[in-house]
Amino acid sequence: MASVHVRDLRKRFGKTEVLKGVSVEVPNGSFAVLVGPSGCGKSTLLRTLAGLEEADEGTIHFDDRDVTRLAPRDRDIAMVFQSYALYPHLTVRDNLAFGLRLRKTPEAEIAARVAEASETLGLGPLLERLPKALSGGQRQRVAMGRAIVRRPSLFLFDEPLSNLDAALRAQVRVDIRKLHDRLGATSVYVTHDQVEAMTLADVIFVLNKGVVEQAGAPLEVFDRPATKFVAAFLGSPAMNFVDVRIERAEGGFRAAGQRGLSVALDAATFGDSLEDGRAAVLGVRPHEVELGEGGVSLAVDLVEALGPESYAHGDLGGGAFVARLDASSPVKKGEALPIRLRTVHLFDKETGTSLRGAR
Amino acid sequence: MKRRVSPAESVAAHAVMVIAVAFALYPVLWVVALAFSGARPPAPHVLPLPTSPTLRPLLDVGGASRDGTWLFGRQLMNSIVVALATAGVGVGIAIPAAYALARFTVLGKEGGVRALLATQMFPTVASAVPLYLLLDALGLLNSRTGLVVCYASTSVPFAIFQLRAAFEAIPADLEEAAMVDGATRFEAFLRVVLPAARPAIAVTALFAFMSAYNEFILAATLLGREEMFTLPVVLQRFVGEYDAQWEHFAAGALVVSIPVMALFYVAQRHLVAGLTSGGVKG
Ligand SMILES: Nc1ncnc2c1ncn2[C@@H]1O[C@H](COP(=O)(O)OP(=O)(O)OP(=O)(O)O)[C@@H](O)[C@H]1O
Ligand SMILES: [Mg+2]
Numbered sequence: 001m002a003s004v005h006v007r008d009l010r011k012r013f014g015k016t017e018v019l020k021g022v023s024v025e026v027p028n029g030s031f032a033v034l035v036g037p038s039g040c041g042k043s044t045l046l047r048t049l050a051g052l053e054e055a056d057e058g059t060i061h062f063d064d065r066d067v068t069r070l071a072p073r074d075r076d077i078a079m080v081f082q083s084y085a086l087y088p089h090l091t092v093r094d095n096l097a098f099g100l101r102l103r104k105t106p107e108a109e110i111a112a113r114v115a116e117a118s119e120t121l122g123l124g125p126l127l128e129r130l131p132k133a134l135s136g137g138q139r140q141r142v143a144m145g146r147a148i149v150r151r152p153s154l155f156l157f158d159e160p161l162s163n164l165d166a167a168l169r170a171q172v173r174v175d176i177r178k179l180h181d182r183l184g185a186t187s188v189y190v191t192h193d194q195v196e197a198m199t200l201a202d203v204i205f206v207l208n209k210g211v212v213e214q215a216g217a218p219l220e221v222f223d224r225p226a227t228k229f230v231a232a233f234l235g236s237p238a239m240n241f242v243d244v245r246i247e248r249a250e251g252g253f254r255a256a257g258q259r260g261l262s263v264a265l266d267a268a269t270f271g272d273s274l275e276d277g278r279a280a281v282l283g284v285r286p287h288e289v290e291l292g293e294g295g296v297s298l299a300v301d302l303v304e305a306l307g308p309e310s311y312a313h314g315d316l317g318g319g320a321f322v323a324r325l326d327a328s329s330p331v332k333k334g335e336a337l338p339i340r341l342r343t344v345h346l347f348d349k350e351t352g353t354s355l356r357g358a359r
Numbered sequence: 360m361k362r363r364v365s366p367a368e369s370v371a372a373h374a375v376m377v378i379a380v381a382f383a384l385y386p387v388l389w390v391v392a393l394a395f396s397g398a399r400p401p402a403p404h405v406l407p408l409p410t411s412p413t414l415r416p417l418l419d420v421g422g423a424s425r426d427g428t429w430l431f432g433r434q435l436m437n438s439i440v441v442a443l444a445t446a447g448v449g450v451g452i453a454i455p456a457a458y459a460l461a462r463f464t465v466l467g468k469e470g471g472v473r474a475l476l477a478t479q480m481f482p483t484v485a486s487a488v489p490l491y492l493l494l495d496a497l498g499l500l501n502s503r504t505g506l507v508v509c510y511a512s513t514s515v516p517f518a519i520f521q522l523r524a525a526f527e528a529i530p531a532d533l534e535e536a537a538m539v540d541g542a543t544r545f546e547a548f549l550r551v552v553l554p555a556a557r558p559a560i561a562v563t564a565l566f567a568f569m570s571a572y573n574e575f576i577l578a579a580t581l582l583g584r585e586e587m588f589t590l591p592v593v594l595q596r597f598v599g600e601y602d603a604q605w606e607h608f609a610a611g612a613l614v615v616s617i618p619v620m621a622l623f624y625v626a627q628r629h630l631v632a633g634l635t636s637g638g639v640k641g
Contacts, residue, residue: 052535073541085532089554098550099540150540 001185002062002076002153003028004049009058011044018044020210021058026203028063031180031187033218035197036207037233042190043082045207046158049188050079062154073102078147079156082163084139086131092118092142093127099150117145120179137168144176148183155180155187161196173199194234198222206230228352231283231345237324240284242317243349248276255282255346257317262295263341270346273355280355283345286311289323294340298323303331312337393609416610420597430586431593431614438572438589439618441503445510445571446564452511453518453563458548460519461526475516483513487580494581501587509577514567521566525559526552565626572619590615 004026011019018041026032034042047053049060051072060068067075078099087095096117100110118124121141131139140160147155160176161169177200180187191197197204198218206213206221206229214226225231231239244255246265253265253274263282265274298321302313305327312323312331323339331337346355364372388407397413423431459465460472490509491500499505529552537547553560575591582588588596594615597608 050535050539052538071543072535072538073543077539079536079539081532081536083530083532085530085536087533087537087551087555089557098537102537102541102546102550146536146540 001028002065004032004154004186004188005059005061006045006049007059007061009045009048009060010056011041011048011053012056018210019048019055022207022210022212024205024212024215026186026188029184029186030202031177031189031200033197033201033204034188034190034207035192035194035204035233036213038192040207041210042192042207043158046079046156046188046190049154050077050156051075075154076152077154077156078150078152080143080147080158080160082159084131084143084160084163086134086139086142086146088131091128091130092123092134092145095131095142096123096127096145096149099146113149113151117149120148121145136163137172140164140172144179148179151185153185155185157187157189159191160189161191161193176200194236198234206233208233224354224356225283225345226354228281228283228347228354231347231354235285237286237311237322239345240286240316240319240321241347242282242284242319242321244280244282244317246274246276246278246280246346255280255344257282257319259315259318261317263344265344265346270355273346273348279349281347281349281352282317283347284321284341285343286322286324288343289325289339289341291325291329291338292340293338296339296341298337298339300331300333300335300337303333390609390612393606394613396606396609416606417613420607420610421614425585428586433586434588434590434593435614435618437503437587438591438615441506441510441589442568442572444503444507445514446568448507448511449514449518449567450522450560450564452515453522454553454560456515457519457522458526458552460523462531475519478516483574483576487577490577491580501582501584503587505581506578506589507571509581510567510571510574514570518563518567521563522556522559525556529555561626565622568622569619 004024006022006024009019009022009024010017022041022045024032024034024045034045036042044053048055051067051070051074055068058068059066062075087098090098093114096114097110100113105113114127118127121144123138123141123145126134126138126142131142134142140163143160157176161172164172173196176189189196189200191200201218203215204218204221205215208229214221214230221230222234225234225239228241232241242257242261244257244261244263246253247256249264252267253270253276255261255263255265267274296316298312298314298316300312300314304311304313308327310325310327310329310331312325314321314323314337323337325331347353348355385407392407392409394416395409395412395414397409397411397415421431422429460468465471494500494505494509497505499508533551533555534544534547537551538544542550572589573591574589575595578589578592579595582592590611594608594611597604597611
């Protein structure tokens with residue numbers, strides 16, 4: 001077990017800088033998720049942690065051990081690859097034992113650890129098979145097994161579920177988290193799936209174009225996104241954004257948009273960032289909307305009924321807007337739906353940083 | 360979707376196959392028939408059956424001796440040793456080269472590969488004379504070593520091509536997984552890449568073996584003493600200018616084929632393709 005301290009990591013491939021000064025702190029024993037859109041540098045960061053890529057600048061410490069320049073095999077890590085990377089010429093048993101054999105572990109110990117891992121992951125009946133005789137889900141479990149027999153101080157996962165079908169993915173996601181809770185080893189997990197990120201993580205790092213946009217506990221990041229990018233990336237359906245101007249009004253400030261949109265802003269939440277005439281972006285999550293007279297109306301042009309809930313699509317203040325409603329809500333296409341916004345977020349129009357917290 | 364095959368279709372398919380096989384085998388059967396013929400010259404007829412059957416030609420060829428040494432045995436050994444050494448040396452040189460070309464940024468990679476390809480354009484005869492002079496200077500004329508040096512150097516470029524493609528087809532993930540698991544780069548190569556490339560290596564080695572085993576022009580040029588001959592040269596001597604001993608030629612050809620058949624039989628197991636499938640992705 002180890003804590004991970006990444007400071008100001010930079011990595012370039014030729015002319016493109018892929019990591020532009022990334023800092024990441026993962027406490028001992030916690031499950032960290034690196035999440036972000038495709039190409040943002042998640043895999044590169046993980047591979048740098050593994051020692052498969054060398055950092056151009058910055059340092060990596062596991063506890064207080066500087067591993068920045070160490071070879072992968074000297075870092076005491078195990079990694080589960082997106083492709084699983086099972087050794088095609090070895091049986092499942094030998095795949096599991098491979099790392100232990102390289103480290104000259106006594107055969108009795110190897111047998112015990114392989115038995116334990118195969119018990120945990122239900123690999124027993126597969127032990128004598130070659131990888132080509134396994135299904136995708138079974139390969140994924142073997143890849144997990146190969147990592148856990150090593151008992152490393154750090155687990156690295158690069159999108160280990162992306163090759164599984166949706167039902168299996170949900171199942172394995174739960175299994176991975178349970179396994180983590182049992183083993184207690186520090187884990188760093190890469191995904192671009194925000195559901196995986198939210199459900200698995202103790203601490204979540206949202207990456208965008210080679211920088212960490214925000215780090216924190218999943219719900220904290222979800223509830224208080226530091227930037228418009230984070231707000232848009234987490235949550236499904238995504239947060240609605242409407243261009244507004246901040247205006248002074250009776251007893252405080254309000255956000256004014258097109259088509260008569262007017263939303264009162266809470267001075268306690270937004271503090272000094274409320275300046276008369278400032279251009280901003282109003283953010284509202286679909287589920288932070290409820291029916292009721294609140295001065296806002298949604299011009300509905302489509303209703304999606306999903307069963308337990310419905311989504312009303314329409315126009316609000318000149319922008320596309322989605323509202324989540326109870327299935328029982330009587331909403332029809334073409335209606336001007338009166339709604340109340342329970343929680344609103346405000347972002348700077350230029351930089352996209354949240355105007356909350358600038359108290 | 361598997362469709363049920365009607366008996367008529369099955370018969371037709373088998374008939375076509377039998378005809379095709381017979382067509383391909385007919386000349387071979389003739390050689391076999393000749394090898395057991397006692398009559399000189401063997402009379403040609405439609406069915407490949409020996410005229411006055413005898414083991415004479417086989418015994419003549421196989422039993423050839425000189426000064427008390429078993430000449431044919433020695434020549435057979437020459438062929439086998441030279442071909443095995445060519446395969447070993449050629450593949451041994453090609454493996455590291457091909458791996459480097461497949462995995463690393465090598466200065467002048469594409470140019471070098473093209474130059475390698477260019478060497479394949481020249482026929483062997485073109486280099487026979489310079490090779491003769493070179494080996495003469497090195498004192499390697501009339502030796503197995505000299506022949507192996509020539510054969511290996513001609514088999515290396517093709518082997519590099521074959522193996523480079525094979526190494527490129529092995530995902531880098533596999534080596535990286537091995538390195539994370541505790542291997543050095545070299546151990547990862549030895550324990551993961553080489554086994555995964557085994558079918559390709561076997562095919563490449565077999566190819567080098569076959570081309571050395573069958574090679575005639577260089578062997579005839581570079582070998583002057585009968586006890587150094589490889590079998591293609593020996594066979595050629597049976598059908599000389601004035602006196603064509605066809606039954607001896609056929610008997611020799613039969614014996615020459617045996618090691619090759621044995622080799623194919625043994626190699627079969629290693630040639631099974633698709634060994635890499637399944638290691639990566641689903
Ligand atoms: N070996 C390499 N050489 C050159 N460019 C690379 C290399 N590896 C990655 N890149 C580039 O670095 C950027 C980040 O790649 P990375 O694989 O880290 O993205 P990612 O966040 O993991 O994306 P995904 O979700 O698609 O896996 C991409 O633009 C990619 O093209
Ligand atoms: Mg990736």
